[in-house]
Each structure stands twice: as C-alpha cells, then as structure tokens.
Amino acid sequence: MASMMFTDCSSSTTSRLIHFNRRNGTFLLRRRVDQLRLQTTASGRGCNLSIRSSSSLTPAISADTKSEATAKVIDGKAVAKKIRDEITIEVSRMKESIGVVPGLAVILVGDRKDSATYVRNKKKACESVGIKSFEVRLSEDSSEEEVLKSVSGFNDDPCVHGILVQLPLPSHMDEQNILNAVSIEKDVDGFHPLNIGRLAMRGREPLFVPCTPKGCIELLHRYNIEIKGKRAVVIGRSNIVGMPAALLLQREDATVSIIHSRTKNPEEITREADIIISAVGVPNMVRGSWIKPGAVIIDVGINPVEDASAPRGYRLVGDICYEEACKVASAITPVPGGVGPMTIAMLLSNTLTSAKRIHNFQ
Ligand SMILES: NC(=O)C1=CN([C@@H]2O[C@H](COP(=O)(O)OP(=O)(O)OC[C@H]3O[C@@H](n4cnc5c(N)ncnc54)[C@H](OP(=O)(O)O)[C@@H]3O)[C@@H](O)[C@H]2O)C=CC1
Ligand SMILES: Nc1nc(=O)c2c([nH]1)NC[C@@H]1CN(c3ccc(C(=O)N[C@@H](CCC(=O)O)C(=O)O)cc3)C=[N+]21
Numbered sequence: 001m002a003s004m005m006f007t008d009c010s011s012s013t014t015s016r017l018i019h020f021n022r023r024n025g026t027f028l029l030r031r032r033v034d035q036l037r038l039q040t041t042a043s044g045r046g047c048n049l050s051i052r053s054s055s056s057l058t059p060a061i062s063a064d065t066k067s068e069a070t071a072k073v074i075d076g077k078a079v080a081k082k083i084r085d086e087i088t089i090e091v092s093r094m095k096e097s098i099g100v101v102p103g104l105a106v107i108l109v110g111d112r113k114d115s116a117t118y119v120r121n122k123k124k125a126c127e128s129v130g131i132k133s134f135e136v137r138l139s140e141d142s143s144e145e146e147v148l149k150s151v152s153g154f155n156d157d158p159c160v161h162g163i164l165v166q167l168p169l170p171s172h173m174d175e176q177n178i179l180n181a182v183s184i185e186k187d188v189d190g191f192h193p194l195n196i197g198r199l200a201m202r203g204r205e206p207l208f209v210p211c212t213p214k215g216c217i218e219l220l221h222r223y224n225i226e227i228k229g230k231r232a233v234v235i236g237r238s239n240i241v242g243m244p245a246a247l248l249l250q251r252e253d254a255t256v257s258i259i260h261s262r263t264k265n266p267e268e269i270t271r272e273a274d275i276i277i278s279a280v281g282v283p284n285m286v287r288g289s290w291i292k293p294g295a296v297i298i299d300v301g302i303n304p305v306e307d308a309s310a311p312r313g314y315r316l317v318g319d320i321c322y323e324e325a326c327k328v329a330s331a332i333t334p335v336p337g338g339v340g341p342m343t344i345a346m347l348l349s350n351t352l353t354s355a356k357r358i359h360n361f362q
Contacts, residue, residue, distance in 0.1 A: 215342030
C-alpha cells in the first residue's frame, strides 16, 4: 500500500486526515468532513480507580469505587530518562574499570524522513549516555550486497557491540536475509530468528529482547502493575512489536489473546482484558467502549494526524482514543511520551548488556 489515511478521534464532526506515504515516509496533508460520531463510552463515574503513590515513578494502582475516573498517566518519557541515567553510570564504570566504551552501529538505507528522524534520535540518545555511535547511510537504490557488506563489517568490528538495521528496508531488499546476517551476539534489536525462537520457548533465554515490547513490560514493572495471572490482549502481531509483546506477556504468566486484522468483534475480546498492548498503526481505533473499567493500557501506535496549530503541521496520536480511554482505564501511556522513548532506552540498555557480555564485565 503506497499511502494510508489517518483519522482523528475528536468529538468534532470535522476530522482531519493525513496521508502517510509508506514508501518514502513523508506526510501529505488533506482535510475531509467526516460523519464520525463518538460512541458513548463507559462513564468516568462508573470506573473504579484509585492511586497510591510511593514515589513519582512507582505508584501502586488499585481499585476503589469513589474516585473520579481519570487514568494514571504512565510517563514513559520520565522512566526512559531514569533508565538513561542508570545506563550513564554503568557506561562510565565500565570505561573506568576496563577501558571499554559500548558502541552501537546503525544502518540506514534510503531517504525516508521518519527513519532519518529516528536514527538521529538514537544517535543523540547514545551521546547522552556515553555510548559510541557508528552510522552507515546507503542510498535507496543500493544493493542488498552493500547492506550485507556493512553488516558484516560491523559484525567483525570489536568497537561495535550492537547493530541495528533501520526498518523498513527498500522493497527490493530481502529483509529476512539482512536481519539473519546480524551476529546474534550483536542483535540489540532482538530480531534475529534465533533470539525470537528462544523468546518463544520455555526454558530458553534470548540474548536480546526486542526493544519496544521490552519497553512496554518495563513500564508495567516500574509502575508495579501485576502481570501474572492477568488477562492480556495484544492488538497487532508484527514481528517487531505485537508478536514479541505477546510472547513476553506470556513469559510473565499472563493469559494472552492476540487480535489482528482478521479478528472478528475485537472489542468483545479487549473488553475482557486487564492489560491491553496495542500496536496497530490505526489512529484512535480503540474506543472507550472497548475497555474494561480499570484496565491498564499500553499504546504503542504512533500515527500522524493533521494539526495546523502544530509546528510540523501534524501531531502524533496512538491507536487508543486517549480522551475516551483515560476515563475508563486505571493507567495509560500517552503518545507521544509513552512507549516511544522507552524503545530508545531499551536499545541503549541492550547495547550496554551486549558490551558487558562480550567483555565479561559484571
Ligand atoms: N512506540 C514505538 O517505539 C514504536 C511504535 N510503532 C508503531 O506501532 C504501530 C504498529 O507498528 P508495526 O507493528 O510495525 O505495524 P505493522 O503494520 O507491521 O503491523 C500492524 C499489525 O496490526 C494489525 N492490524 C492492522 N489493522 C488492524 C485492525 N483494523 N484491527 C486489528 N488489527 C489490525 C495487523 O494485522 P495483520 O497481521 O492481520 O496484518 C498487524 O498485525 C505503528 O503505529 C508504528 O508506528 C512501531 C514500532 C515502535
Ligand atoms: N530496526 C528497527 N528498530 C526499531 O526499533 C524501529 C525501526 N527499525 N523502525 C521504526 C520503528 C519505530 N520506532 C520508534 C522509536 C522511537 C520513537 C519515539 O521516540 N517516539 C517519540 C516521538 C518522536 C516524535 O516526536 O517524532 C514518542 O513517542 O514520544 C518512535 C518510534 C522504532 N522502530
């Protein structure tokens, strides 16, 4: 599909749409009058919620019947900052003790604007914690062999402890072939089939867990949200987010259901969930009426919606209709400022872990 249309979930009858060109990662703005009408959702007053907070980052979330129903915001940006601070200390301890600086290599192919932005952000994040970053940029029309050559160079480079091939790759390249070429010891994205296979198997440990799902679970842990024994629903089954998120939740002893594009009546399934992780790419798809009162919502979706008042002409929204969901859920991640910053923090964490493992540094 060359382009996708994104809708806005506001109570206004005019919804603004933005076309995202999947091929080159640019946004085309368009406006349309939409007949979209908000469904009435579970009323905020019907929602059972109260929040006990022991520290600003580790509140315990529990239920009572009196509170005004406004979900606790799970602040991924703040947690990610805390994690970066922890990593900074470890990186300098490692440098002082054994003289090794962790290194992350990023391979960017093509000129998608969104990919370039992500790669820039990763580079900045590396600098902020003292991780050395390496970058190879290849043109859109470069060959698969050239990418494989870069991967192989980084596999052999002792200064590089993590390798990330920015996705998506141009369509003429075989993504599987390229991801398989990344040394499993440096696969900080956790996309190598050996790492994913181990993640899926009982009693096996992957060397790396994919960053976005790992960030989702880390948020649940840091907010003391129990996973064990809970009903979890993952919306989306992609190799990079939905599928590994479901595997991770299962490893944490949740009972997991997966919703995808062929699922019938998804809202009936989500309404049963104590925890929802959504990674679809459809703005505001999950309405308040899809959510069980008191559920915890992790919104992975990052979707651009036209907003003339925003500096870039658009703003980012998640898969969850936030304004409805926060009246029903007990806790929710915002977009932006939720899972996104955690993805980058987990990438830094995986890179540090890799360097420690390679140099046998505890
Ligand atoms: N915050 C972060 O760090 C990250 C955010 N993202 C964002 O997360 C979202 C998902 O990304 P990604 O997993 O790569 O996307 P993909 O397009 O690879 O996968 C989307 C998944 O959603 C399912 N899906 C699509 N439409 C529907 C629908 N109407 N109902 C139910 N399921 C549906 C698809 O089902 P099927 O399998 O049947 O096609 C598929 O499994 C995007 O918005 C992306 O930008 C992605 C990576 C990191
Ligand atoms: N090999 C590979 N690994 C990835 O992990 C990978 C990838 N390819 N391709 C693209 C997706 C997407 N992704 C994001 C990371 C951070 C934010 C992020 O930090 N978002 C900010 C907002 C950023 C903004 O304002 O533009 C936030 O949500 O607050 C978003 C998306 C990683 N991905």
